[in-house]
Amino acid sequence: MSIIKKYLKSKPVCKVTFALPKLEAEAANNVYIVGEFNDWQTTASPMKKQKGGDFKITLELATEQEYQFRYLVDDAQWKNDNAADKYVPSPYGESNSVVVV
Secondary structure, eight states: OEEEEEEOSSSSEEEEEEEEOHHHHTTOSOEEEEEGGGTTOTTSSBOEEOTTSOEEEEEEEESSOEEEEEEEETTTEEEOOTTOSEEEEOTTSSEEEEEEO
16 A cells, blocks of 8 residues: 655645555455545545556645545445554544545
């Protein structure tokens, strides 16, 4: 898993590319990134499947903030990002990934 951050000079925004590798996605048909940046809506941000089997998405996030998120694989399995900046407990007994921009 990886998170790539590209800060824009023209405005207080960071383009953040999230990637869920094929190994983590397994034989997934769809993967969504779900988090504070999309009000935890499970279908708001579908990730695109790459030729190699990885899933990726790039989001523009306001800088100087932290966002909790998780990946939802095939509408059933939740995964964290191993490359997250940190992790925080969720109300559901697990933890959420956090990206700091």
